[in-house]
Amino acid sequence: MSQALTVARPYARAAFSMARDEGNLAAWSQALDFAAHVAADPRVAALLPNPQLLPAEAVTLLAQDGASETFTRFLAILADARRLPQLPEIAGLFEELRAEAEHIVKAKVTSATTLSAGELDVIKAALKKRFGREVEVETAVDASLIGGAVIDAGSVVIDGSLKGKLARLQSALTH
Structure with a gap:
């Protein structure tokens, strides 16, 4: 678990930085929560590591309709780095950063x-x-x-x- 948090921490900080720069912490929080819940679903979790799943397909699967372009780019970076399974940890750390900032x-x-x-x-x-x-x-x-x-x-x-x-x-x- 601590290794997953170590991997997730820089991504959570980057997401928080982008959300703060956009002035949209609440929307990012909601979008990350949605993506984390989808990624945590056992059926999706089994699919995410599959090399045949293209990063663009993974982003489409995890992004809510109406998600910001910045958020979908963030998901694309995670997909390219094969870090989508860490979304639940990233979302949790993001919420901690948000609570501290607020x-x-x-x-x-x-x-x-x-x-x-x-x-x-x-x-x-x-x-x-x-x-x-x-x-x-x-x-x-x-x-x-x-x-x-x-x-x-x-x-x-x-x-x-x-x-x-x-x-x-x-x-x-x-x-």
């Missing part, structure tokens, strides 16, 4: 039960205060947490789950 923190909140809108607003406000940035929250439910929630905001993980507290208590009692 001063947004992306957080995943996994809770034992579905959170209400009010609870999510309280969490967003606390995270905004802690990071000093706008926060985009993705939610998930994991009943094995028993209660509470785990917040994963990149390099910061806050485990306020009952499962986590019980594990810490057990560790403290055994040491």
Whole structure:
């Protein structure tokens, strides 16, 4: 996985640079997301490394209707370099660069039960205060947490789950 990220990183930076120069980060984000989803499909993933697939055919397969000329040229460069299978990693790294440029923190909140809108607003406000940035929250439910929630905001993980507290208590009692 780290090798795929190492290969994808310069392409993600180049894509971000082109999108920023165009002033079109959102459109590039959407186009990369679409291309990454298509490239990740098992049927397409099996087709992309085939040497009989011409680069122009691969670009047509992966580009959305109405994609910018710059984006289709970017896909053509990836196709020529046989890097289209790395599109999911490139798209992920692009999103990280975009979030950093737009001063947004992306957080995943996994809770034992579905959170209400009010609870999510309280969490967003606390995270905004802690990071000093706008926060985009993705939610998930994991009943094995028993209660509470785990917040994963990149390099910061806050485990306020009952499962986590019980594990810490057990560790403290055994040491």
